[in-house]
Amino acid sequence: MSGVTNLVPSDVVDKWRKDFPILRQKINGKDLVYLDNAATTQKPNTVIDTISRYYTEINSNIHRGVHTLSQLATDEYELTREKVRQFINAKSLSEVVFTRGTTEAINLVVNAWGGAELKPGDEVIISEMEHHSNIVPWQMICEKTGAILNVIPMNDDGDLLIDEYKKLVNEKTKMVAVVHVSNALGTVNPIEEIIEIAHAHNAKVLIDGAQAVAHLAVDVQKLDCDFYVFSGHKLYGPTGIGMLYGKESVLEKMPPYQGGGDMIRMVTFEKTEYNDLPYKFEAGTPNIADTIALSAAIDYVLAIGFDAIHAHETALLDYATESLKVIPGFRVIGTAKEKASVLSFMIKGIHPHDLGTILDTEGIATRTGHHCAMPVMTHFNVPATARASFALYNTKAEIDVLKAGLLKTMEVMGV
Amino acid sequence: MFDLKELYQEIIVDHNRAPRNFREMEDADLKAEGFNPLCGDKLVVYLKLDKDVIADVSFQGEGCAISVASASLMTDQLKGRTEQEAEKIFETFHELVTDRDSEIDLEKVGKLGALAGVREFPARVKCATLCWHTLNSALDDQDKNTHATISTE
Numbered sequence: 042m043s044g045v046t047n048l049v050p051s052d053v054v055d056k057w058r059k060d061f062p063i064l065r066q067k068i069n070g071k072d073l074v075y076l077d078n079a080a081t082t083q084k085p086n087t088v089i090d091t092i093s094r095y096y097t098e099i100n101s102n103i104h105r106g107v108h109t110l111s112q113l114a115t116d117e118y119e120l121t122r123e124k125v126r127q128f129i130n131a132k133s134l135s136e137v138v139f140t141r142g143t144t145e146a147i148n149l150v151v152n153a154w155g156g157a158e159l160k161p162g163d164e165v166i167i168s169e170m171e172h173h174s175n176i177v178p179w180q181m182i183c184e185k186t187g188a189i190l191n192v193i194p195m196n197d198d199g200d201l202l203i204d205e206y207k208k209l210v211n212e213k214t215k216m217v218a219v220v221h222v223s224n225a226l227g228t229v230n231p232i233e234e235i236i237e238i239a240h241a242h243n244a245k246v247l248i249d250g251a252q253a254v255a256h257l258a259v260d261v262q263k264l265d266c267d268f269y270v271f272s273g274h275k276l277y278g279p280t281g282i283g284m285l286y287g288k289e290s291v292l293e294k295m296p297p298y299q300g301g302g303d304m305i306r307m308v309t310f311e312k313t314e315y316n317d318l319p320y321k322f323e324a325g326t327p328n329i330a331d332t333i334a335l336s337a338a339i340d341y342v343l344a345i346g347f348d349a350i351h352a353h354e355t356a357l358l359d360y361a362t363e364s365l366k367v368i369p370g371f372r373v374i375g376t377a378k379e380k381a382s383v384l385s386f387m388i389k390g391i392h393p394h395d396l397g398t399i400l401d402t403e404g405i406a407t408r409t410g411h412h413c414a415m416p417v418m419t420h421f422n423v424p425a426t427a428r429a430s431f432a433l434y435n436t437k438a439e440i441d442v443l444k445a446g447l448l449k450t451m452e453v454m455g456v
Numbered sequence: 457m458f459d460l461k462e463l464y465q466e467i468i469v470d471h472n473r474a475p476r477n478f479r480e481m482e483d484a485d486l487k488a489e490g491f492n493p494l495c496g497d498k499l500v501v502y503l504k505l506d507k508d509v510i511a512d513v514s515f516q517g518e519g520c521a522i523s524v525a526s527a528s529l530m531t532d533q534l535k536g537r538t539e540q541e542a543e544k545i546f547e548t549f550h551e552l553v554t555d556r557d558s559e560i561d562l563e564k565v566g567k568l569g570a571l572a573g574v575r576e577f578p579a580r581v582k583c584a585t586l587c588w589h590t591l592n593s594a595l596d597d598q599d600k601n602t603h604a605t606i607s608t609e
């Protein structure tokens with residue numbers, strides 16, 4: 042075990058588990074063992090109740106009514122913005138733009154920033170371990186603008202080759218867009234260094250924090266990134282709500298992404314004056330209920346604290362890695378120096394898809410497939426992997442169930 | 457409640473471990489590629505025709521046990537059949553793996569019946585049918601004289 046101190050006692054974890062009603066579900070007659078947290082986390086009672094309370098008590102449209110409910114809804118919506126601001130330590134509320142999720146936040150930057158800034162011959166750098174949502178939008182805008190897309194390679198542990206990155210970045214580089222924590226490999230990238238190098242060449246930096254925010258504290262001012270994005274649903278919050286952080290100076294220069302209500306100050310047929318930040322980027326009625334519930338998710342995580350979450354999840358990852366590696370033919374995909382909560386693996390002679398089906402009959406939810414990171418599969422020359430990904434409510438006992446499930450799979454498949 | 461052993465019957469495990477007709481056919485008349493992007497299954501189906509009779513059929517590729525066993529069983533079943541017969545068999549097979557209320561007589565479908573358990577696992581239907589869709593596209597394309605890549609997503 043790597044040096045984990047302050048192990049979280051199991052009765053504390055049991056108490057956390059009670060906050061998540063879905064964990065009491067039986068799946069195929071078995072206790073649910075939910076190990077697909079990198080896809081989406083489960084939601085605590087407080088989040089579920091907040092959504093219900095919103096629709097029961099204060100549902101109305103925001104930023105536009107003078108009536109009481111509209112005022113209440115607007116207040117809570119804007120309180121969430123303040124909560125998110127504190128959560129990532131943004132300097133001002135103008136820098137927190139609500140989106141549908143990570144994907145929409147990246148597309149916003151790509152289209153609004155990239156559409157205005159990228160010129161033929163400019164360069165954009167991404168990495169070999171990006172999620173498709175941080176590959177495809179850049180490919181699309183590069184095609185449209187004539188910019189060139191370059192890729193930071195990784196080694197067979199799943200560590201980015203920073204020396205290669207240093208060779209790629211130059212005065213033509215306008216953007217470096219890199220994932221904070223890889224969903225397919227668990228790698229925690231050295232983003233401080235990546236950001237510093239980019240800035241030394243006057244390139245902007247976007248960090249995809251989709252897999253990071255549930256596991257480690259993020260301070261965008263300390264990181265000094267230009268953009269940071271995440272999805273609420275991977276942070277114990279609802280689907281359909283995510284966030285774009287952008288430095289105010291950068292957001293200010295960007296044209297709007299979508300046009301419509303809320304993002305304008307004045308409209309005539311001759312000319313439209315856009316609203317101030319962050320509203321300039323929030324056209325139309327937003328996802329009010331889920332935004333407000335995101336607040337409850339952040340409260341939940343902060344009440345437990347990242348020290349405890351990190352200690353517990355590191356212990357789980359170490360325990361899983363150690364106890365599964367005795368299985369014959371077990372191979373971990375992603376052995377980076379620093380990892381968070383993701384164990385991607387293969388078992389010799391068994392296709393991950395069969396593994397996933399058989400584990401499901403044991404009540405164990407894992408992800409099998411390419412994890413929306415096909416280039417990662419190509420790198421490791423595998424069609425797919427199985428992935429167990431951990432959250433604060435997982436236990437060592439569940440990893441034992443996983444191990445038993447894997448052994449059963451091998452028996453069924455005759456390997 | 458379904459039974460796992462229904463899905464992973466011995467015959468499937470066996471055909472997965474030792475797939476029949478698993479080879480490239482250099483002198484194939486027809487060939488098509490199938491791809492299931494969701495799970496990364498990839499296979500190529502090769503056909504040799506004698507008028508409208510399938511004189512030889514083989515496949516290659518990689519995939520989960522269901523897709524490999526299904527392709528293996530398919531090739532076993534099709535040798536010596538006419539194109540029309542092959543089409544009929546696919547129709548029956550499709551019903552077998554998708555329709556929970558299907559009243560198909562398992563006796564009549566031979567070894568393909570081993571895949572009937574798939575119907576309890578909707579997420580796996582595409583695995584079982586990938587080879588058949590690929591076969592179809594090879595046959596369909598013979599008029600167009602092109603090499604097709606089909607995808608079950």
Ligand SMILES: Cc1ncc(COP(=O)(O)O)c(C=O)c1O
Pocket residue numbers: 079080142143144145172174175220222223224249251252272413
């Ligand atoms: C690293 C990473 N980036 C981006 C995304 C996309 O997030 P969403 O689907 O919530 O927009 C995910 C989610 O799977 C992810 O893991």
